[in-house]
Each structure stands twice: as structure tokens, then as C-alpha cells.
Amino acid sequence: MLTKKQKELLLFIKERLDRDGVPPSYDEMREALDLASKSGIHRLITALEERGFIRRLPHRARALEILRMPDGSVEAGAAREKGFKPNVIEGGGAYIDRGASSIDVPILGKIAAGTPIEAIQHETDRIAVSPDMMGDGEHYVLEIEGDSMVEAGILNGDFAVIRRCDTAQTGEIVVALVDDQEATLKRLRKKGDSIALEAANPAYETRIFGPDRVRVQGRLVSLLRRYN
Numbered sequence: 001m002l003t004k005k006q007k008e009l010l011l012f013i014k015e016r017l018d019r020d021g022v023p024p025s026y027d028e029m030r031e032a033l034d035l036a037s038k039s040g041i042h043r044l045i046t047a048l049e050e051r052g053f054i055r056r057l058p059h060r061a062r063a064l065e066i067l068r069m070p071d072g073s074v075e076a077g078a079a080r081e082k083g084f085k086p087n088v089i090e091g092g093g094a095y096i097d098r099g100a101s102s103i104d105v106p107i108l109g110k111i112a113a114g115t116p117i118e119a120i121q122h123e124t125d126r127i128a129v130s131p132d133m134m135g136d137g138e139h140y141v142l143e144i145e146g147d148s149m150v151e152a153g154i155l156n157g158d159f160a161v162i163r164r165c166d167t168a169q170t171g172e173i174v175v176a177l178v179d180d181q182e183a184t185l186k187r188l189r190k191k192g193d194s195i196a197l198e199a200a201n202p203a204y205e206t207r208i209f210g211p212d213r214v215r216v217q218g219r220l221v222s223l224l225r226r227y228n
Contacts, residue, residue, distance in 0.1 A: 009044045023064040102128040107141045111185045114146025133222040138164040152200035158225050162218035173220040179213055
């Protein structure tokens with residue numbers, strides 16, 4: 001069952017795809033649904049994707065494909081894939097396209113460069129990132145909160161571009177999930193069977209955990225900074 005706004009957005013996307021062959025921009029969706037900001041559109045898109053009505057094409061910026069409609073009809077995108085099953089995504093990412101001038105990468109919330117905060121799960125917005133600032137694989141962006149990594153040049157309010165991975169070399173700066181509850185950005189050090197999460201600020205102590213308490217969620221590849 002779709003909400004009224006979810007259905008309105010799905011019908012608007014289908015109308016534009018049928019008419020123009022390309023999906024509407026996020027600004028056009030926002031205006032069509034009379035929403036105050038694009039963040040509302042991002043939430044609706046995520047809800048439609050989780051319910052298997054649409055999907056975002058990872059190698060093309062802003063590209064959407066309709067898989068089915070509320071009346072049960074299957075669209076061409078789903079028909080091309082035998083046995084397609086909706087993919088419930090919590091914290092999706094974007095893949096690099098070397099031919100594009102920029103890639104819309106999802107912002108999955110804030111990450112603590114200080115005291116760990118709650119684990120990041122859902123997309124809150126998107127930001128354009130140059131392919132030159134990313135490597136191969138899937139990427140996402142986190143907003144930095146705190147000052148524990150200032151000596152590594154990572155400041156409060158920066159946007160960290162993260163390559164999704166579950167392993168890292170000692171000395172790399174990673175998104176670490178502690179006890180499956182708290183996420184933090186720290187330099188990872190392996191000490192025997194223990195894992196140390198090391199700050200780049202002498203005001204913060206290095207935290208040491210057993211290997212079963214820390215999971216790597218990604219590795220820092222670049223930073224974005226806004227100057228007001």
C-alpha cells in the first residue's frame with residue numbers, strides 16, 4: 001500500500017518517462033508534489049525503491065526505472081529481469097561512471113569524529129561528486145560531526161566520501177561500527193587480536209576493542225568542504 005504522496009510521485013515519474021524518455025529532475029518532482037525541499041523527494045524515492053516499485057540505476061546520475069505500478073502491472077524494466085525481487089536497501093551507495101562529469105552520491109547522515117553516534121542507516125540527501133575523487137566500487141557520503149580527526153585534516157562539517165568495504169589495512173581511516181550500534185570515523189590500527197580506533201587529536205584517547213566488536217563499513221577516499 002502506497003501513501004498518497006508516494007503514488008503521486010510514481011505516477012508523475014511514469015508520465016515523464018512515457019513523454020520524454022527520461023525521468024524528471026528532483027526539483028521538478030518537488031514542484032509537482034508541492035514540497036518545500038528535495039529531502040522529501042529523497043524519502044519518497046527511497047520508500048518506492050524499498051517497496052519494489054522503482055529502482056535507481058547505479059551507473060547513471062539521476063536515472064530511475066519503474067518496475068511496477070500500484071495496479072500490479074509490470075513495467076519493462078522488471079520484465080527484462082526474470083525472477084527480479086525488490087531489493088530493500090538501507091544506506092545504498094553510488095557506483096562510479098568515468099564518463100560522467102559528476103555522480104550523485106547519497107548522503108547517509110552524520111558520522112562522529114569524536115564520541116561515536118548511532119549507526120547510520122538511511123539516505124538523507126544526495127551530493128554531486130567528481131569521479132576523480134572516487135575509486136572503483138560503491139560509494140556514499142557522511143557529514144563529519146566533531147573534531148577528533150582535525151590533525152588528519154578532517155574538520156567538523158566536512159563531507160567524507162566513503163568507499164563501501166568490510167576490510168581495511170592498518171593505518172587507514174575507516175567508518176567503524178562498534179557493537180553494531182555506534183558509528184565513528186577513526187584511523188584503524190591492528191594490534192595482535194585487538195583493533196584500535198585512533199583519533200587524530202590528542203584530546204581523544206585511542207579506544208581498543210576485541211575483533212568481534214568492530215566492523216568496518218567503509219574507507220575514507222576523499223573530502224568535500226563548503227566555504228560560506
